[in-house]
Amino acid sequence: MKTQNRLPSLLCFVFLFISISLFSQKDDVVDIILTVDVSQLGDNPNAPGGCAFMAEPNAVVLENLTAKDFTIGVENGKKLKWKGRTTDGDVVKILKIHYLSGTNIFNKSNLRRCLFGRKVRNRVRQTTIDKPDYIYGIKFKVKKKGKYYLDPKIRVK
Numbered sequence: 001m002k003t004q005n006r007l008p009s010l011l012c013f014v015f016l017f018i019s020i021s022l023f024s025q026k027d028d029v030v031d032i033i034l035t036v037d038v039s040q041l042g043d044n045p046n047a048p049g050g051c052a053f054m055a056e057p058n059a060v061v062l063e064n065l066t067a068k069d070f071t072i073g074v075e076n077g078k079k080l081k082w083k084g085r086t087t088d089g090d091v092v093k094i095l096k097i098h099y100l101s102g103t104n105i106f107n108k109s110n111l112r113r114c115l116f117g118r119k120v121r122n123r124v125r126q127t128t129i130d131k132p133d134y135i136y137g138i139k140f141k142v143k144k145k146g147k148y149y150l151d152p153k154i155r156v157k
Contacts, residue, residue, distance in 0.1 A: 030059045034084040048148040070152040081121040096139040102132035
């Protein structure tokens with residue numbers, strides 16, 4: 001008889017724990033969104049035009065004059081997730097994030113997209129206080145256009 005009374009309580013506890021875990025994880029993620037205007041891309045894969053970044057939520061955009069100068073500030077321990085889209089609403093596949101220079105804030109130099117994924121994600125492991133910013137290369141693919149590269153920055157508090 002006691003086993004039957006414990007089962008509903010256990011199920012309620014598990015449901016409550018999962019709900020709290022999922023809700024708290026949303027505050028822990030910073031989305032870095034690359035928006036591409038396909039008509040302005042151009043032919044040079046190392047200097048694509050028509051690209052802009054934005055970050056939301058829990059990130060401070062420190063510089064955003066051009067996609068190359070884009071610099072955000074985040075807190076240590078945050079999970080960063082890179083996504084891409086065109087101005088027409090098509091998907092831009094983020095293929096890889098790779099370390100170029102500065103302080104390597106992740107536990108590896110190359111971050112690749114998940115299997116069948118369109119985004120790359122990883123957790124910040126190190127601060128850049130009194131150290132150079134993390135400068136990374138982002139490799140992305142636009143449907144029917146090819147692969148392109150940019151190199152923005154991240155500063156970690």
